[in-house]
Amino acid sequence: xxxxxxxxxxxxxxxxEAGVHFASAYPGTPSTEILENIANYSDIISEWAPNExxxxxxxxxxxxxxxxxxxxxxxxxxxxxxxxxFTIGYTGVNGGMVLIxxxxxxxxxxxxxxxxxxxxxxxxxxxxxxxxxQEAKDMVIKxxxxxxxxxxxxxxxxxxxxxxxxxxxxxxERKEVxxxxxxxxxxxxxxxxxxxxxxxxxxxxxxxxxxxxxxxTDLNYVIWNTDKIGVISSGVxxxxxxxxxxxNASYLKLGFTHPLPMKKIKEFAxxxxxxxxxxxxxxxxxEQIKAHGIKCIGKDKIPNIWELNPEIVAASLLxxxxxxxxxxxxxxVNRPPTLCAGCPxxxxxxxxxxxxxxMITGDIGCYTLGGADPLNAMDTTICMGASISLGHGxxxxxxxxxxxxxxxSVIGDSTFFHTGINSLMDVVYNxxxxxxxxxxxxxxxxxxxxxxxxxxxxxxxxxxxMVNIADVVKAIGIKHVKTVNPLxxxxxxxxxxxxxxxxxxxxIITRWPCALKKLSEIDKKEFEPLxxxxxxxxxxxxxxxxxxxxxxxxxxxxxxxxxxxxxSVQCIGCELCMQVCPTKAIIKVGE
Amino acid sequence: xxxxxxxxxxxxxQGTILxxxxxxTGLVEAGYDVKxxxxxxxAQRGGSVSTQVxxxxxxxxxxxxxxxxxxxxxxxxxxxxxxxxxxKPNGKVVINDYKIPSAPILAGKADYPEGIIESIKEKADTxxxxxxxxxxxxxxxxxxxxxxxxxxxxxxxxxxxxxxxxIRNNVKERFVDINIKAFQKGMEAIELxxx
Numbered sequence: 001x002x003x004x005x006x007x008x009x010x011x012x013x014x015x016x017e018a019g020v021h022f023a024s025a026y027p028g029t030p031s032t033e034i035l036e037n038i039a040n041y042s043d044i045i046s047e048w049a050p051n052e053x054x055x056x057x058x059x060x061x062x063x064x065x066x067x068x069x070x071x072x073x074x075x076x077x078x079x080x081x082x083x084x085x086f087t088i089g090y091t092g093v094n095g096g097m098v099l100i101x102x103x104x105x106x107x108x109x110x111x112x113x114x115x116x117x118x119x120x121x122x123x124x125x126x127x128x129x130x131x132x133x134q135e136a137k138d139m140v141i142k143x144x145x146x147x148x149x150x151x152x153x154x155x156x157x158x159x160x161x162x163x164x165x166x167x168x169x170x171x172x173e174r175k176e177v178x179x180x181x182x183x184x185x186x187x188x189x190x191x192x193x194x195x196x197x198x199x200x201x202x203x204x205x206x207x208x209x210x211x212x213x214x215x216x217t218d219l220n221y222v223i224w225n226t227d228k229i230g231v232i233s234s235g236v237x238x239x240x241x242x243x244x245x246x247x248n249a250s251y252l253k254l255g256f257t258h259p260l261p262m263k264k265i266k267e268f269a270x271x272x273x274x275x276x277x278x279x280x281x282x283x284x285x286x287e288q289i290k291a292h293g294i295k296c297i298g299k300d301k302i303p304n305i306w307e308l309n310p311e312i313v314a315a316s317l318l319x320x321x322x323x324x325x326x327x328x329x330x331x332x333v334n335r336p337p338t339l340c341a342g343c344p345x346x347x348x349x350x351x352x353x354x355x356x357x358x359m360i361t362g363d364i365g366c367y368t369l370g371g372a373d374p375l376n377a378m379d380t381t382i383c384m385g386a387s388i389s390l391g392h393g394x395x396x397x398x399x400x401x402x403x404x405x406x407x408x409s410v411i412g413d414s415t416f417f418h419t420g421i422n423s424l425m426d427v428v429y430n431x432x433x434x435x436x437x438x439x440x441x442x443x444x445x446x447x448x449x450x451x452x453x454x455x456x457x458x459x460x461x462x463x464x465x466m467v468n469i470a471d472v473v474k475a476i477g478i479k480h481v482k483t484v485n486p487l488x489x490x491x492x493x494x495x496x497x498x499x500x501x502x503x504x505x506x507x508i509i510t511r512w513p514c515a516l517k518k519l520s521e522i523d524k525k526e527f528e529p530l531x532x533x534x535x536x537x538x539x540x541x542x543x544x545x546x547x548x549x550x551x552x553x554x555x556x557x558x559x560x561x562x563x564x565x566x567x568s569v570q571c572i573g574c575e576l577c578m579q580v581c582p583t584k585a586i587i588k589v590g591e
Numbered sequence: 592x593x594x595x596x597x598x599x600x601x602x603x604x605q606g607t608i609l610x611x612x613x614x615x616t617g618l619v620e621a622g623y624d625v626k627x628x629x630x631x632x633x634a635q636r637g638g639s640v641s642t643q644v645x646x647x648x649x650x651x652x653x654x655x656x657x658x659x660x661x662x663x664x665x666x667x668x669x670x671x672x673x674x675x676x677x678x679k680p681n682g683k684v685v686i687n688d689y690k691i692p693s694a695p696i697l698a699g700k701a702d703y704p705e706g707i708i709e710s711i712k713e714k715a716d717t718x719x720x721x722x723x724x725x726x727x728x729x730x731x732x733x734x735x736x737x738x739x740x741x742x743x744x745x746x747x748x749x750x751x752x753x754x755x756x757x758i759r760n761n762v763k764e765r766f767v768d769i770n771i772k773a774f775q776k777g778m779e780a781i782e783l784x785x786x
Binding site: 236551 | 602603615616619624625626627628629630636637638639650651652653654655656657658659669670672673675676678679680692693694695696697698699700701702703704707710711714715732
């Protein structure tokens, strides 16, 4: 039976069929649905880890214990997990282990567009690259076998268009794989320098064997059509190349891309007149081909920024430009993403934006949008957890060089658990005076409502201990901690004034569920659901736009009438607009 | 047959993903090879969203470039203009006569463009449908997406597929009837309006 699946759903199916026993991940677009789908299989222990490093280490532990294990993350997540990742390159595994990196060419939902294929070379582990959902499923199964046969971690590199495109997948059965015996083996898993020194020798030997495998495996195969044009490609770029060249080129399709099959590549290159290497982002394959003295055309024509598509490939290599209907696109107004109507972050940023002489260091999550118009309450966003540590460093400099600048760091609940905790220790230990604001909306929102250590539920829906942020913060050594309701502007203002007056570091925790969250049983005990809708009494509205400037997408300013209008379909009755209105022109109806 | 490309565009939250899911499922059941691509994550937060559905004997790329869509179905008026360059010169357009002002417009910093529908009509075979009104008349504004799906199916001449069954299999039981009605109304809307 064939099913239409996304690449992420196909990976989950592949994990199931491969007999995977343990899977762990931290959510991140475009990888999130991998674990969400694996979690549906009760045969697999599936977990959200607090961060990617933890996920990889937990998966390694499972593999050393003899299980088949999988960890998944977005591309930048592998930066967080790089430490264990590189050393697994040395130790190898016991049960098979696959690490999935979901890269985001085009930065649809990311802070950079790094090409993680270089990681496989750098850490000296095997790598596979699927081009579609069927391959995504098949390669998880194959990667498990490779991992066990060669005693290596296998990195599976996907991209947004592989993760989030649907194509047909043949559904199979789960093959139960027995847990391998665990054996204490210091020469393998105890990487003290003397051990690691010997392991490095083995790593180099393993790479040679993997290269032989790469030349033999049918993951790397030729589609022969003509000797005029040859195309070497991998991942979704291969699909674009086939779309563009059709039967007018021969292909060397690479599914196993580290180590590269140099023998196969040389043979293919010798048979064709012109050789193109079609890659999305960096010239990972091209550079290695050129280093072997083989002539090819790649990044001198194909851009290495943003994602490719068939149009770009055709224009770059064949100089074919599409006929485009001309229209006046200058009339089109931008449609940037915005905080949802009723988002509990809105009031927080509205309140914070009133403070002067303040550097606001932000972090990764929905609340990153607090830096956009009209709230404009953020100075930096770098990576997960950076808000607090970056703020710490800035504050130390401002203080020493007498710059009158207060630092406020803004981070979400899940991001705080991810890596913010360590940064807050730096604040306490190295004595900076920053205000850390932890926006606890009771869920990991941006990636689509995942549980985290603070929500009281596991990925597979079990009730679990809830990490209490206020207790954690106090235990770290923060003396001044306040928890407020971010829907109440007066509570927020009071908390800001209090924190700004202190000469020691403080933490403000805002606690209200995400507007999109389906309240859990635990939430229902703590939060009264919002009821009713806000509406503008037209005669009282003076058109001051204060409500509009909260950036709520339910509020529209009618330029002809010079009045605000609230869309009752979008409004969820958070009452923020009522609190900013100077003439009390907004009232609540339908409660 | 040659691969056909459908581009569905709109604003995050308008139900383009469900519509394209039903569309893809029906096409698979009709025996086509199908690929579909959509965008998740940050872009969804009220941003401009697009879903691409491609079908034929064998489909390679899940996405298209500019000048390559056989039909553009726009769930929101201004989005049609934003994505028009993706349409083939002889492609068709289905526009929902429905405006969702974006953040700069809400804030009074920009104006919602005038005359979009007229200008698109000059450029391509265009059907304009008031899917919001049709959905409201049926009693649920959310089925606007299925009205547009019905219109798309009619405009693309894909009526041989048993869409009612596909809808039945893909929406919650209590919403089946209203969605089937919405689908039919969408098909009728195409018949009523001259492209």
